Amino acid sequence: MLPIAYQLEHKPVLVVGGGDVGTSRVERLLRVKADITLVCPDATPELEKLERDKKLTWIRRRMDIETDLQSQHWAMVLTAIDDRETSIEAAKRARELRIPVNAADIPEFCDFYFGSTIERGPLQVMVSTGGAAPRLARRIRMALENFIDELEVEGAITRVSKLRSQLRQKLSGQDRDTTKRRMALMSDVCDENSFAELAAFSDENIEEMIENMLLESDSPEPTPETTEHVTSPPDPEGPQPWHSLVREAIQCGNGPEPEVPPYPFKQAPRKS
Numbered sequence: 301m302l303p304i305a306y307q308l309e310h311k312p313v314l315v316v317g318g319g320d321v322g323t324s325r326v327e328r329l330l331r332v333k334a335d336i337t338l339v340c341p342d343a344t345p346e347l348e349k350l351e352r353d354k355k356l357t358w359i360r361r362r363m364d365i366e367t368d369l370q371s372q373h374w375a376m377v378l379t380a381i382d383d384r385e386t387s388i389e390a391a392k393r394a395r396e397l398r399i400p401v402n403a404a405d406i407p408e409f410c411d412f413y414f415g416s417t418i419e420r421g422p423l424q425v426m427v428s429t430g431g432a433a434p435r436l437a438r439r440i441r442m443a444l445e446n447f448i449d450e451l452e453v454e455g456a457i458t459r460v461s462k463l464r465s466q467l468r469q470k471l472s473g474q475d476r477d478t479t480k481r482r483m484a485l486m487s488d489v490c491d492e493n494s495f496a497e498l499a500a501f502s503d504e505n506i507e508e509m510i511e512n513m514l515l516e517s518d519s520p521e522p523t524p525e526t527t528e529h530v531t532s533p534p535d536p537e538g539p540q541p542w543h544s545l546v547r548e549a550i551q552c553g554n555g556p557e558p559e560v561p562p563y564p565f566k567q568a569p570r571k572s
């Protein structure tokens with residue numbers, strides 16, 4: 301199984317089945333702005349409402365494989381029906397057409413699996429056990445959710461994204477040296493501030509930081525130290541709260557929240 305982030309925006313996806321599983325599939329597809337066609341005779345109130353709000357196209361009948369899967373139109377086909385034979389026939393037909401298919405509950409007819417996902421703004425985390433233990437994937441996801449929320453990850457990502465796009469405007473070259481320099485500067489900021497500190501960057505801080513960063517590293521050639529910093533593995537002696545925290549969070553299950561110690565703060569950006 302190859303974990304990838306797949307762009308489905310505006311791509312046509314066929315969902316067969318409007319029960320709880322079909323509903324959860326549709327909700328996830330809507331969040332990534334896929335263009336959904338639902339085929340089923342009856343559906344949950346949530347799906348009925350989505351159809352009324354014109355968020356999807358609903359064909360109210362049982363699946364007709366010949367009609368519904370006659371061309372390569374679909375980017376993806378998902379079946380979530382309590383009719384195993386139809387599910388398998390649909391998956392076989394989709395595969396003939398080289399359309400990736402997921403037949404809920406029939407792993408051998410899944411070209412990809414749904415994982416247990418965390419979505420926090422631009423951050424997406426997917427937990428997969430490769431089909432071995434979906435309920436445990438869910439539990440691991442819940443532990444990671446607590447952990448991520450404690451760390452103000454979403455705010456940090458949003459602010460770093462702003463800093464990054466402004467830095468790319470100010471230092472816009474696409475040549476190898478400029479790219480390396482940009483990457484080294486970004487790596488320093490990301491590694492040397494806590495998530496809370498990153499999340500607290502104001503627009504003014506960002507502008508000021510970029511000015512300083514450019515002043516402090518105005519050599520077009522990256523120094524050996526900077527280059528090494530970008531490519532070298534993390535220092536095993538350095539502060540690494542992640543592993544123990546994740547382990548703690550998972551072991552805790554539904555127990556009390558683990559305490560998150562402050563991530564050591566160093567001045568950013570580091571002088572090169």
Ligand SMILES: C[C@@]1(CC(=O)O)c2cc3[nH]c(cc4nc(cc5[nH]c(cc(n2)[C@H]1CCC(=O)O)[C@@](C)(CC(=O)O)[C@@H]5CCC(=O)O)C(CC(=O)O)=C4CCC(=O)O)c(CCC(=O)O)c3CC(=O)O
Pocket residue numbers: 324402403404405406407410412413414415416417427428429430431432433434435436437438441
């Ligand atoms: C292979 C896969 C194919 C796919 O569906 O893509 C698959 C297959 C099957 N699921 C089954 C059962 C359950 N699935 C869940 C829950 C989830 N299942 C999900 C994914 C996947 N399920 C894919 C692999 C994921 C991976 O491991 O990487 C999640 C993560 C995502 C989602 O579906 O959205 C979602 C949790 C989302 C969340 O809450 O975070 C629960 C628990 C619950 O509902 O609370 C149960 C009951 C407990 C149990 O059985 O473990 C059965 C047996 C049916 C039977 O016994 O007859 C099969 C078939 C089989 O294994 O043969």
Ligand SMILES: NC(=O)C1=CN([C@@H]2O[C@H](COP(=O)(O)OP(=O)(O)OC[C@H]3O[C@@H](n4cnc5c(N)ncnc54)[C@H](O)[C@@H]3O)[C@@H](O)[C@H]2O)C=CC1
Pocket residue numbers: 316317318319320321322339340341342343344361362363380381382383386404405434
């Ligand atoms: N992979 C997973 O995470 C899980 C998978 N499942 C499985 O997913 C499947 C669906 O589960 P639920 O949503 O709970 O089922 P459900 O019984 O609530 O809903 C089934 C839906 O499929 C429709 N349907 C049935 N036959 C059809 C056909 N031939 N063509 C078109 N639509 C048809 C029904 O009208 C209904 O909308 C089941 O096989 C279930 O065992 C269930 C739980 C978790």
